[in-house]
Amino acid sequence: xxxxxxxxxxxxxxxxxxxxxxxxxxxxxxxxxxxxxxxxxxxxxxxxxxxxxxxxxxxxxxxxxxxxxxxxxxxxxxxxxxxxxxxxxxxxxxxxxxxxxxxxxxxxxxxxxxxxxxxxxxxxxx
Numbered sequence: 001x002x003x004x005x006x007x008x009x010x011x012x013x014x015x016x017x018x019x020x021x022x023x024x025x026x027x028x029x030x031x032x033x034x035x036x037x038x039x040x041x042x043x044x045x046x047x048x049x050x051x052x053x054x055x056x057x058x059x060x061x062x063x064x065x066x067x068x069x070x071x072x073x074x075x076x077x078x079x080x081x082x083x084x085x086x087x088x089x090x091x092x093x094x095x096x097x098x099x100x101x102x103x104x105x106x107x108x109x110x111x112x113x114x115x116x117x118x119x120x121x122x123x124x125x126x
Contacts, residue, residue, distance in 0.1 A: 003094055007110055008119035009070045014094065017110055022071050025098040026058065026089060029123045034060040037089040042078035042100055049073060051109050055100060058089065071109045073102040
């Protein structure tokens with residue numbers, strides 16, 4: 001299921017906006033495509049990201065994939081749990097498997113992201 005309150009990218013990242021802070025992760029579809037995640041590399045707090053910039057890497061038994069910032073801003077936190085338990089990305093991609101939190105620099109960027117219905121249409125074609 002695709003949570004209706006989130007926004008999505010065509011690269012299979014999701015965003016949950018809470019005030020001026022956006023929580024970012026990968027979707028269940030992405031986690032399924034990746035297979036078992038064995039390592040996640042995330043940026044340190046304080047790093048500035050432009051929208052669509054690479055912010056990290058997720059490594060699975062199948063592939064190594066770049067992660068792309070769905071929205072620009074400053075990283076305020078990377079999920080510390082993923083260092084010791086990268087499998088959270090597979091088990092709870094919309095919850096405990098979140099990746100980073102970004103203090104959003106331009107909230108209007110979120111308007112260009114997909115809503116749940118559009119994301120479901122995108123993944124139905126895959």
